[in-house]
Amino acid sequence: MALVEIRDVYKSFQRDTQRIDVFTGLTLDIDAGSFTALMGPSGSGKSTLLNLIAGLDKPTRGTVRVGGEAVSEMSASQLAAWRARHIGFVFQSFNLLPVLTAYQNVELPLLLTRLSGKERNERVKIALDVVGLADRADHYPRQLSGGQEQRTAIARAIVADPTVMLLDEPTGQLDAKSSQEVLALLQRLNSEFTKTIIIVTHDAHAAERAKMVLHLEKGDLIEKPRATAAAMR
Amino acid sequence: MKYFRLVLANLGRHRLRTVLTILSVALALFLFASLRSVTTTLAATAQFGGARRLVTTNATGLVFPLPLAYGNRIKALPGVTGLSWANWFGGKYGDGKRFFANFAVDAESYLKIYPEIVLPADQRDAFLKDRTGALIGKRLLSQFGWKLGQNVTLQGTIFPGDWTFTVDGVYTPTDPAIGDDVLIFHHDYFDERIGRAGIAGWYIVEIDDVSHAPAVAKSIDDLFRNSSSPTKTGTEREFQATFATMWGNVSFLMSTIGLAVVFAILLVTANAMMMSARERTGEIAVLKTIGFSDRLLFALVMVEAGVMALTGAVLGLGGAKLFYPAINFNGLGFLPGFTVAPSTLIIGALVAIGLMLASGLAPALRAARLPIVQALRHVE
Ligand SMILES: Nc1ncnc2c1ncn2[C@@H]1O[C@H](COP(=O)(O)OP(=O)(O)O)[C@@H](O)[C@H]1O
Ligand SMILES: [Mg+2]
Numbered sequence: 133m134a135l136v137e138i139r140d141v142y143k144s145f146q147r148d149t150q151r152i153d154v155f156t157g158l159t160l161d162i163d164a165g166s167f168t169a170l171m172g173p174s175g176s177g178k179s180t181l182l183n184l185i186a187g188l189d190k191p192t193r194g195t196v197r198v199g200g201e202a203v204s205e206m207s208a209s210q211l212a213a214w215r216a217r218h219i220g221f222v223f224q225s226f227n228l229l230p231v232l233t234a235y236q237n238v239e240l241p242l243l244l245t246r247l248s249g250k251e252r253n254e255r256v257k258i259a260l261d262v263v264g265l266a267d268r269a270d271h272y273p274r275q276l277s278g279g280q281e282q283r284t285a286i287a288r289a290i291v292a293d294p295t296v297m298l299l300d301e302p303t304g305q306l307d308a309k310s311s312q313e314v315l316a317l318l319q320r321l322n323s324e325f326t327k328t329i330i331i332v333t334h335d336a337h338a339a340e341r342a343k344m345v346l347h348l349e350k351g352d353l354i355e356k357p358r359a360t361a362a363a364m365r
Numbered sequence: 366m367k368y369f370r371l372v373l374a375n376l377g378r379h380r381l382r383t384v385l386t387i388l389s390v391a392l393a394l395f396l397f398a399s400l401r402s403v404t405t406t407l408a409a410t411a412q413f414g415g416a417r418r419l420v421t422t423n424a425t426g427l428v429f430p431l432p433l434a435y436g437n438r439i440k441a442l443p444g445v446t447g448l449s450w451a452n453w454f455g456g457k458y459g460d461g462k463r464f465f466a467n468f469a470v471d472a473e474s475y476l477k478i479y480p481e482i483v484l485p486a487d488q489r490d491a492f493l494k495d496r497t498g499a500l501i502g503k504r505l506l507s508q509f510g511w512k513l514g515q516n517v518t519l520q521g522t523i524f525p526g527d528w529t530f531t532v533d534g535v536y537t538p539t540d541p542a543i544g545d546d547v548l549i550f551h552h553d554y555f556d557e558r559i560g561r562a563g564i565a566g567w568y569i570v571e572i573d574d575v576s577h578a579p580a581v582a583k584s585i586d587d588l589f590r591n592s593s594s595p596t597k598t599g600t601e602r603e604f605q606a607t608f609a610t611m612w613g614n615v616s617f618l619m620s621t622i623g624l625a626v627v628f629a630i631l632l633v634t635a636n637a638m639m640m641s642a643r644e645r646t647g648e649i650a651v652l653k654t655i656g657f658s659d660r661l662l663f664a665l666v667m668v669e670a671g672v673m674a675l676t677g678a679v680l681g682l683g684g685a686k687l688f689y690p691a692i693n694f695n696g697l698g699f700l701p702g703f704t705v706a707p708s709t710l711i712i713g714a715l716v717a718i719g720l721m722l723a724s725g726l727a728p729a730l731r732a733a734r735l736p737i738v739q740a741l742r743h744v745e
Contacts, residue, residue, distance in 0.1 A: 188654060189738045209658055216656025223741065229648050231374040241655050243367050
């Protein structure tokens with residue numbers, strides 16, 4: 133059984149009088165421990181797909197299951213608790229709360245658990261260590277570089293040990309060097325810690341590091357082996 | 366509580382705005398406590414004030430005098446057992462910055478009708494014998510550093526000239542309503558210096574029985590109804606209240622300005638809360654993505670409003686409670702025994718809770734209801 137099961141999902145948005153059909157019967161499986169890159173032109177529904185998996189949005193029709201649980205059927209309060217437990221999400225920008233230090237930002241998901249202050253402290257330290265920012269714990273986001281901010285966001289996404297990591301264009305605003313650092317980190321998380329990662333990206337380098345590349349084209353899925361994706365450059 | 370740091374961090378986001386909001390809440394509640402205390406002090410004064418004493422003034426207004434000749438006619442009325450009279454003097458001492466009440470009284474009858482004015486017998490005798498003597502409340506001793514037996518010169522404001530009195534006695538009132546920062550001197554000396562005008566500012570009428578008060582008051586006012594100076598007789602309470610309104614329309618201040626200020630502050634606070642909630646749309650969406658529930662976010666915003674409202678309340682109400690005793694406030698002598706009553710503190714605290722609900726509710730609901738996907742699209 134796949135970790136993420138998307139079954140015959142329809143998703144449409146109403147904008148004024150116009151209806152936008154993003155997905156019309158999308159079916160997709162993503163296995164545990166995989167590293168999937170989701171590519172495709174702007175407006176093809178990549179973010180919408182991540183949102184559906186994270187339970188941030190609901191399909192118009194069809195089911196989304198993660199770890200056997202029907203995410204698409206849960207209530208708002210069930211979803212909040214479920215996300216805290218199973219999802220680590222990283223956005224392109226605006227990830228960190230500017231009033232909190234890197235440490236405090238990473239600690240946020242743990243506040244929702246029953247862990248003691250001491251246990252939280254240990255986990256935050258480990259997470260910051262994994263992303264190589266142990267020495268930046270007390271820095272505020274404005275004191276960090278873009279790459280460091282995204283690595284802090286990744287530390288926050290892994291700190292509660294989620295089932296799936298979802299990243300929506302995490303390198304979209306980073307320079308080439310920072311992007312490479314972030315991607316190398318993700319690859320390490322996948323290979324060393326067997327984290328399941330789904331990343332939306334425009335960056336062919338990112339796709340190269342992924343084990344599987346999915347192409348969305350107007351809501352339709354084109355699965356391509358990695359070699360083809362690399363050749364498309 | 367582990368979330369409290371998050372609340373504090375958010376309050377620290379715009380430190381100046383937070384401080385100003387808290388200060389405006391504090392100011393509003395300080396004003397509220399002050400204004401309400403004027404009313405409660407007057408009400409308390411009325412309860413202390415001798416129920417067996419009535420005060421007769423000129424019906425036209427307190428500033429208009431009555432003929433001295435009324436005294437004997439009032440005394441002759443049934444139910445009247447004692448009578449004294451007094452006249453507002455309004456003298457300034459020194460630079461006049463520290464105001465205190467001073468008036469001329471018919472000394473012997475005045476001290477008899479006010480047993481609450483207590484002083485050693487020898488000082489009392491000395492005062493009664495000394496035409497230019499004065500009695501002072503004990504607070505004036507410390508306030509001006511006066512000593513028993515020294516001369517004190519007041520500058521007349523209504524009645525011009527330098528008026529020098531010898532401090533013959535220092536009294537301690539047994540009842541806070543009397544006031545311990547008043548200077549009184551002989552009416553006869555006063556009358557002489559103003560050329561025997563034969564005027565009294567007000568009469569104090571002692572009656573035989575409290576239950577006769579309305580009837581006696583009516584018979585006094587009836588007696589002078591058709592004279593050149595009709596009178597108005599009421600209880601001491603009413604008199605104190607009129608006196609207090611002379612220097613500021615207290616009830617007007619209370620009801621209008623007080624409420625307007627509290628309301629204005631409410632708007633300021635609500636606006637500040639709304640602004641900070643709006644700026645944080647993206648952050649709230651991120652917190653929801655992490656798994657913060659709608660209920661938790663609602664609570665966090667409410668607690669934030671609550672911390673501001675309650676800090677303001679503690680500063681404002683606590684400030685009023687401590688401030689007035691510290692400066693020995695007694696409303697320039699018109700509000701003896703001025704105190705911020707516990708009921709005022711309770712009502713003030715309720716106002717603060719109301720303020721918290723009113724200013725926190727809208728942004729808290731907004732945070733709880735924020736749709737994540739829309740909010741994030743808006744931000745990115
Ligand atoms: N909340 C929304 N309301 C209206 N239209 C939306 C909303 N979210 C996405 N869309 C539309 O759905 C399509 C897919 O959007 P999105 O998933 O953000 O694309 P991508 O991330 O691939 O650029 C776009 O046409 C977009 O305008
Ligand atoms: Mg997108």
